[in-house]
Amino acid sequence: MKRWWWTLCAALFAGACTQDSPTEAGSGLLPPDAIRTFEFVIGPERYLQWDTAFGLYSATSEADYTLIANDYEGVLNSRVLLRYSIPRTISVLDTLGVLRTDSMPAYFAGDLRVLIDTIASTAPSATLDLYRTTEDWDRQTATWQLRVDSTGVQLPWSQPGGSPGALIGSNTWEEGDTVLVAVDSLTIADWADTTSVTRGAVLGSSTPGTRLRTVLPTLRLRARSSLNPDTVVEMTLAPGRTFIYEPEQPDSIGVPRVGGTPAWRTVLRLRERLDTLTVACPGIPGCTLRLGDVSINYGALLLQPMPSPPGFAPELPLNIALHALLPSDLLPLIRSPLTPALGLIRGTIPPSSFMAPGAPIVELPATEFVRVLFSAPNDVDFVPTHMALLPAGSTRTFGFGTFAEMPSLRIIVTTSRELQLP
Amino acid sequence: MTSTRRISALALLMACASAPASAQSLFATRGLGVPVAPVDARGAALGSIGVGLLGFHTSMVNPAELAGLSRRGVSAALQPISTSVDVDGVEDGTSGTRFPAVSILYPVSPRLVLSVGYGGYLDQTWGVVSQSQQVINGENVTVNDLLRSTGGIAQMRVSASYALSPTFAVGGAAGLLAGNVDRLAVRTFADSANSIQFFEERRRWRYSTPIGVAGFRWDPASGIRIGASIMAGGELAARSDDQGAEERDYGSPLEMHAGASLRISPLLMATAGGSMARMPVTEGTTVTSDVLRVGGGLEYQGLRSGLRTYPVRLGMRWSQLPYHMDDEAQPTELGFSGGLGFRLGDPMDPAAVADFSLERASRSGLAGGAVSGGVDERLWRFTFSLSLFAR
Numbered sequence: 001m002k003r004w005w006w007t008l009c010a011a012l013f014a015g016a017c018t019q020d021s022p023t024e025a026g027s028g029l030l031p032p033d034a035i036r037t038f039e040f041v042i043g044p045e046r047y048l049q050w051d052t053a054f055g056l057y058s059a060t061s062e063a064d065y066t067l068i069a070n071d072y073e074g075v076l077n078s079r080v081l082l083r084y085s086i087p088r089t090i091s092v093l094d095t096l097g098v099l100r101t102d103s104m105p106a107y108f109a110g111d112l113r114v115l116i117d118t119i120a121s122t123a124p125s126a127t128l129d130l131y132r133t134t135e136d137w138d139r140q141t142a143t144w145q146l147r148v149d150s151t152g153v154q155l156p157w158s159q160p161g162g163s164p165g166a167l168i169g170s171n172t173w174e175e176g177d178t179v180l181v182a183v184d185s186l187t188i189a190d191w192a193d194t195t196s197v198t199r200g201a202v203l204g205s206s207t208p209g210t211r212l213r214t215v216l217p218t219l220r221l222r223a224r225s226s227l228n229p230d231t232v233v234e235m236t237l238a239p240g241r242t243f244i245y246e247p248e249q250p251d252s253i254g255v256p257r258v259g260g261t262p263a264w265r266t267v268l269r270l271r272e273r274l275d276t277l278t279v280a281c282p283g284i285p286g287c288t289l290r291l292g293d294v295s296i297n298y299g300a301l302l303l304q305p306m307p308s309p310p311g312f313a314p315e316l317p318l319n320i321a322l323h324a325l326l327p328s329d330l331l332p333l334i335r336s337p338l339t340p341a342l343g344l345i346r347g348t349i350p351p352s353s354f355m356a357p358g359a360p361i362v363e364l365p366a367t368e369f370v371r372v373l374f375s376a377p378n379d380v381d382f383v384p385t386h387m388a389l390l391p392a393g394s395t396r397t398f399g400f401g402t403f404a405e406m407p408s409l410r411i412i413v414t415t416s417r418e419l420q421l422p
Numbered sequence: 423m424t425s426t427r428r429i430s431a432l433a434l435l436m437a438c439a440s441a442p443a444s445a446q447s448l449f450a451t452r453g454l455g456v457p458v459a460p461v462d463a464r465g466a467a468l469g470s471i472g473v474g475l476l477g478f479h480t481s482m483v484n485p486a487e488l489a490g491l492s493r494r495g496v497s498a499a500l501q502p503i504s505t506s507v508d509v510d511g512v513e514d515g516t517s518g519t520r521f522p523a524v525s526i527l528y529p530v531s532p533r534l535v536l537s538v539g540y541g542g543y544l545d546q547t548w549g550v551v552s553q554s555q556q557v558i559n560g561e562n563v564t565v566n567d568l569l570r571s572t573g574g575i576a577q578m579r580v581s582a583s584y585a586l587s588p589t590f591a592v593g594g595a596a597g598l599l600a601g602n603v604d605r606l607a608v609r610t611f612a613d614s615a616n617s618i619q620f621f622e623e624r625r626r627w628r629y630s631t632p633i634g635v636a637g638f639r640w641d642p643a644s645g646i647r648i649g650a651s652i653m654a655g656g657e658l659a660a661r662s663d664d665q666g667a668e669e670r671d672y673g674s675p676l677e678m679h680a681g682a683s684l685r686i687s688p689l690l691m692a693t694a695g696g697s698m699a700r701m702p703v704t705e706g707t708t709v710t711s712d713v714l715r716v717g718g719g720l721e722y723q724g725l726r727s728g729l730r731t732y733p734v735r736l737g738m739r740w741s742q743l744p745y746h747m748d749d750e751a752q753p754t755e756l757g758f759s760g761g762l763g764f765r766l767g768d769p770m771d772p773a774a775v776a777d778f779s780l781e782r783a784s785r786s787g788l789a790g791g792a793v794s795g796g797v798d799e800r801l802w803r804f805t806f807s808l809s810l811f812a813r
Contacts, residue, residue: 022549022570025507025514026448028793030550035567035609035621039558293666297611298618346615365617412558414621416569416607421627421660421670422453422708422745 037414038289040279041302044406047277047373049269051406053257054334055249058396061139061242063261065117065213067398068128068204069245069311072211076311077144078245078398079162081137082112083200084219084237086192092225092233105223105233107192110183112169112203113218113236118177120213120315120397125174127206130181131164132190136197144246162202162244173212188221213315213398216241245398249312252334256303256407259318259391260400266389267325267333268407274383275376289413291374298412299370300363301343303389304404305353313355314399317348321392322366324384336386342369344392354401363410364389370411446516446547448507448797449753449785453708453745454658454672454701455574459483459715460523460541462499463777463807467761469717469737471695474639474649474681477721478775480809482523482541483679483697484637484651485581486593491527491535498524499807508798520545522805533585543675544701545574546603564612573603575629575658589642595635599655599675602628625667631658631702633675645685653677658702673703673710694718701744709748715741719759733763735779746788751796753787757803772811779805 060067069078090105112130135158137147147163148155157163169181181203191199203217219237249260257264275292301322307313322343327336343366353359369387372380391397450456459465460482461472472481479487480497501520506513525539549570556565579597586592604626611618637651658672681695696716703710719737726732736759743753759781767773781803789796 021516022551022568023446023448023507023514023516024551025509025512026451026548026550026797027552027567028509028512029448029451029788029797030569031792034569035607037556037558037565037609037611037621295621295623297621346617367617367619410559412618414609416621416623419605419607419623419625419666420668421603421605422704422706 031417033417035414035416036281037297037412038281039410039412040282042277042279042409042411044408047271047274047409048406049271051256051266051268052252052254053264053266054252055257055260055262055264055400056251056334057263057265058261059140059242060244060261063243063396065215065396065398066217066241066243067211067213067245068243069211070205071208072122073310075247076211076245077161078211078243079164079202079204080214080217080241080243081133081139081142081162081200081202082217083139083240084191085240086188086221086237087235088192090223090225090233090235092228092231094227100227102225102227104226106226107188107221107223108185110185110188110219110221112181112183112201113220114179114181114203115215116173116177116179117213117215122210122212125172125207126210126212127170127172128179128181129170129204129206130168130183131202131204132166132168132187133198133200133202134158134163134165137162137200139240139242142242142244143248144244145248161204161246164202164204165198168201170206183219211311211315249309255306255405256389256403258320258389258401258403259314259397260312261396261398263391263396264400266403268387268389270373270385270387272385273377274374277374289415291411291413292376294413294415296367296371296374296411296413298365298410299367300365300410302408302410303362303364304407305349305359305362306402306404307356308354308399308402312399314351314397314401316395316397317350318354318397318401319348319392319395320345320362320364320401321390322364322369323388323390324369325386325388327386333386338388338390341390341392342366349401351399354399370409446518446549447505447545447785447799448509448548448550449743449745449788449799450546450548450571451550452747452750452788453704453710455544455546455745456743457699457701457713457741458520458522458542458545458574460539460543460577462497462523463761463779463805464735464763466501466781466803466805467735467737467759467777467779468693468719468721469739469757469759470693470719471679471681471697471715471717473637473651473679473695473697474647474683475693476645476647476683476685476691478809480523480525480527480807482525482539482577482579482581484593484639484649485537485579485595485635486583486591486637486639486651487649488527488535488537488581489533489583489585489591489593489639491529492532493811493813494528495809495811496526497807497809499805501803501805503801503803505799505801510793510795518547523807527809535583537581539579539581541577541579543575543577543599543601546571547574558611558613558618561613563618566610566612568606568608570606571603572606573601575599575601577633579633579635581635589640591639593635593637593639593651597633598630599633599658600628600630602626625662625664627660627662627667627669629658629660631656631674637679647683649682650678650680652679673700675702676700689722689724691721691723692718693721699744704745707748709746710744711742711746711752713742713744715739717741730765735759735761735763739783743785743787747791750788750791753785753797755783755785757781757783761805773813774811775809777805777807781805
């Protein structure tokens, strides 16, 4: 048989294995509601048992910023505790041009450089005051009331707020984003004495109503070499630091809070067997849907921002993530591990949402997570029992977001009626 | 290439073809789909229903028709279809391919011929896309829907035909009506935030029921052939392992076919036939009507080249379609066809027989229901069948 016959046969048979395209003409033959999409808002009482917020995560000494406040919103005071390690030696070129180590440098001037985050701060002007400290303090645990607050040891400040001593210098922030406070040579010499338990400084504001967020204040020093008196060496030192504030916040509270320093997280306890939850189809009398039986296209928590306590609204836009919390009998709930983020709000929540009532509701989409929540236990590896709201992103705020208790849940589901045989 | 290798190669192609091949029709949105006649290209060109046809053909309707075949072989028919659809003035086009009949032929003795075959029965392939608007979360969102059904029901038979005499043969077959259908629903959302995930749900059902077929073929005089067959089966069951898929039991299929051929002259043959069928009965709002099919045609053998003849065929066929909604008119199909035949190799003892058919058909119906003007489909149906014989 000629080869072209076989070629024709093969082409015909191979061509038969393609799938046909659907037509746009026949939709009228099918019921208009062959596929139906419904939108529900499920009240918290139907899927949540309780929620609570914990505020013990991270410390002010770990923050990448500092906060200075004086009677902000009538309540908030905050000061920065600073301690610098002054180098004992410097490296200089001697008169012969040889690099040598000078163990007797003479520090003759310095200034504290405070770089202000103008977006997250109250408007100028504000006067910054730098004081010597008069007592030893623990950078990791110091608070407004206590200079040491470690396990078994609690030592109060003689004067709450860092026991500021002698004034080192002042300057007023009126424009720009940088304030320099001069530091005299005597103070530098005192800070260089590592045997002095009081070495350090307290930075605060003497202007009532201010709140300033700053990057970590650096100390710029100028030293004259003993090897070559014509040489002036300039150096910039990063501080050991923390900031202390009042009023202090409780460790936990029954209102959802997210963000802040220390960071708040809110834990929400879910009801069991949410797959058995039934809802009425909007606009269709007698129609109910069991959520475990339908396809969830969208699921989001509806968070209603509320005013934060005075002085504690976030100073920068807040981002929030949803995690599943994995409780264990071996750990308290507050230390339970978390999954990676399973939902994230779109954009950020502006600080204004936490400064007055009536802010718009914030949606936190977490569709895949919501699908798991409403799955039958046999259909998924595990059904979470708790979820947690945490700050997201790399920017940390001092203030925290506050939300109305027990958020609702918006879900969008789709069902098909044409997937049955006649 | 030897005959055995040719047959093996064709069998391999047939195995490939056992993957779902179908041609969609909007009439398949009703009931269990659109009937597919298990006839070869010769029968299709003659408008035949595949019964009482003089000469060689491999239609699977009447198992007695294979009596007298002397060589083992394989046969397959391929049927590409191109359809234009008009639903209330909205037009679109579709295309697809069916395998209406595939069989292996094995003469055991000069009187007894066995065959194993696969033939079409009901095609349930259709697909519809649509677009609409829905208010979701306060936003007017465009939603795009796809509803698709793929699959159908085929008949798988083991047949035997026995020639009681040179002019009379009987045949019987046993097998299954079997197949599966996949239904798919997809909805996508064009929301501005692109956060609403698509919906997709698919379910699969398996069909099966046993069938039995009996028939005869009688040549009462030279140049006259009469044939008839009856097919009956058990209740068709649709079963599924998918969650939420409702299982169904339908009625029993019953088909009666009769046909005859007359050689008007040495070069001209006429054939005609008809059938009455009761398809598996559905419940609910879908109505299952008995189906009448009639058809006939002429075959002219005067086109020659040396010893070879190239039969030229013309035919016409009319049939009803079984399924429609209770407020819809029963659809019908009317087709006109023509075709050619080729014998390859020795014209008197061919190694292969190839037939072609081209049919222009129209289907209309379903008026009065959801689509007041009904549905019109105009289709080109090309059938190619090839039979290979061993020596």
